[in-house]
Amino acid sequence: MIDRSTPPMKSLYQQLILDHYRNPRNRGELDDRTVEIHMRNPTCGDEIKLQLRIEDDRIADLKFLGDGCSISQASVSMMTTILKGRSLDDAHQVSRRFTEMMHGDEDAARDSELGNLRTLAGVAKFPVRIKCALLGFDALQEAMKKSRGEHDHPTESER
Ligand code: FES
Numbered sequence: 001m002i003d004r005s006t007p008p009m010k011s012l013y014q015q016l017i018l019d020h021y022r023n024p025r026n027r028g029e030l031d032d033r034t035v036e037i038h039m040r041n042p043t044c045g046d047e048i049k050l051q052l053r054i055e056d057d058r059i060a061d062l063k064f065l066g067d068g069c070s071i072s073q074a075s076v077s078m079m080t081t082i083l084k085g086r087s088l089d090d091a092h093q094v095s096r097r098f099t100e101m102m103h104g105d106e107d108a109a110r111d112s113e114l115g116n117l118r119t120l121a122g123v124a125k126f127p128v129r130i131k132c133a134l135l136g137f138d139a140l141q142e143a144m145k146k147s148r149g150e151h152d153h154p155t156e157s158e159r
Helices: 015-022 070-083 088-102 112-125 127-147
Strands: 035-040 047-055 058-067
Touching (some): 015 112, 047 070, 047 127, 070 112, 088 112, 112 127
Antiparallel strands (some): 035 047, 047 058
C-alpha cells in the first residue's frame, strides 16, 4: 500500500534512528532459534548475528547481536520489530521494498509496509552507507535461504 503523505525523513540522523541505535529492539540471543546467520560488512568489519525461529513459514521470533554504526544497528532493530510474527512471504516483500528504497525508489520510500524503516530513506543519497542499512536484510535473506536448505555457507556469511 502506498502512503502519499510527506516522506518522514528529515535528516540522516533523525531522532527515531538514534533511538533504535541507543535502545535496540530485539537485541540478544534467541535460545530456541531454528536458524542463525553471521554477516559482516567487509568494507568496515562491522557485523551482526541474526537468529530466527521459523515455524510454519512464519518468523515466530527473531533477535540480533552485533556491533556497528548507527545506520546498520538502527536498520536491523527496526527490521526485527516489523518482521516478528510475519510470514516469510511478507519478509521477502519488506526486504525487496527496502532494497528498492535504498536504490532511490521514491514509491518504496512511501510504502507503509516499511513502517519506521522509511526514516532510513535518506541513506540512499549516501552510497557508502547503503551497505550499512542493508546489513540486516542481507542476513535475513541468507537466513531464509538457509532455512529452505539453499544456504551456501554452513555457519557464516560475508558480503
Ligand atoms: Fe560499518 Fe556502517 S560503517 S556497517
